């Protein structure tokens with residue numbers, strides 16, 4: 001009977017170290033330098049950040065998502081989930097631990113599909129935290145439906161020429177290179193007619209039209225670029241994986257990332273719940289503490305139960321990935337946690353923010369970023385609806401229609417069957 005929810009004591013010690021390191025060492029950066037995590041390091045922050053990264057390396061915790069073949073510890077998804085739960089409340093932590101998106105997903109696909117030369121040139125610096133990278137797939141006219149992408153790559157002798165526009169390419173501002181998805185064969189199904197290319201950011205013709213921010217960010221301070229590819233020439237060996245493999249590659253990079261996002265959100269929700277509980281026992285109104293009002297108790301209980309369910313579901317999904325080593329086999333649950341992530345974040349952060357009254361909606365509490373996160377999570381890596389469709393299709397797979405007019409659980413027929421069973425006992 002194998003059924004265990006415990007964490008090994010040695011790993012729990014690691015988690016304890018991470019918790020303290022995040023609270024004591026990284027949170028000062030979150031508070032004093034919000035929004036700077038993905039910018040190039042200047043003389044002021046450079047030494048601090050490099051020292052923090054080194055402390056993480058010394059603990060053997062740098063880039064914990066990597067397998068041993070890439071210099072990581074091969075922790076697997078469950079342990080990684082527990083780490084991400086702790087890192088999730090800090091915007092700087094992913095950079096300090098080498099787990100920042102989109103670099104993790106980009107590293108994963110270069111490791112899996114890249115040539116030796118591509119690994120040397122692009123993967124190595126990424127793994128060592130020496131550079132940022134960008135993943136350029138979404139287009140201004142199409143996101144959730146990638147079959148509508150039109151950015152084109154055409155062969156010209158030994159080179160490829162890429163032309164088109166991409167939207168919301170995160171970190172283009174600071175990326176040393178871009179992985180771009182383009183149509184290479186418009187005459188076959190889009191699922192077989194698109195390819196990925198590795199493009200250095202300084203390649204002529206590659207241009208950022210403007211940087212977009214998310215809700216509340218000042219104009220041009222954002223990290224998500226509208227990019228144009230105006231006849232960008234790259235050599236034949238810029239192709240990542242085989243020609244026509246873009247969809248397969250894209251799926252590889254998103255599977256693990258969704259679990260990481262979900263677990264970071266678990267950490268944020270726990271923080272929101274802790275804040276809510278503190279407020280409930282601190283504030284009095286109309287003769288009693290907020291904690292003594294039944295409507296407040298209901299919100300606390302709902303938040304606790306919603307979070308506990310979600311956390312177990314995410315960990316179970318991570319566990320399945322570790323067991324089967326096959327994202328496709330776990331796709332139903334990966335899609336389900338993907339669409340639950342914004343919902344749980346939305347519900348718990350909203351209740352906590354609301355319980356703080358005016359202070360909650362003020363800029364003196366950290367709710368704005370958490371709240372914005374819920375809206376962002378519902379869109380990034382594909383909108384909620386698309387993942388619900390995936391889950392529904394998987395749930396319906398292999399289902400058969402009832403054999404006659406009535407459902408198979410129609411009680412008159414079931415009772416008839418039961419009577420016959422009893423007669424034969």
Ligand SMILES: Cc1cc2nc3c(=O)[nH]c(=O)nc-3n(C[C@H](O)[C@H](O)[C@H](O)COP(=O)(O)OP(=O)(O)OC[C@H]3O[C@@H](n4cnc5c(N)ncnc54)[C@H](O)[C@@H]3O)c2cc1C
Nearest residue numbers: 135136137138142143144168169170379380381382383385
């Ligand atoms: C913070 C952030 C970072 C991002 N980073 C990157 C990045 O680095 N690289 C990159 O390539 N992209 C990135 N994206 C883009 C992201 O992948 C897309 O936004 C996402 O795939 C959705 O595409 P879209 O925005 O074009 O929405 P659309 O496809 O236009 O969908 C809009 C809405 O239509 C509805 N809808 C869509 N499809 C269906 C359906 N089948 N059934 C019912 N309703 C539907 C949903 O309500 C959906 O929200 C990022 C986005 C965000 C918000």
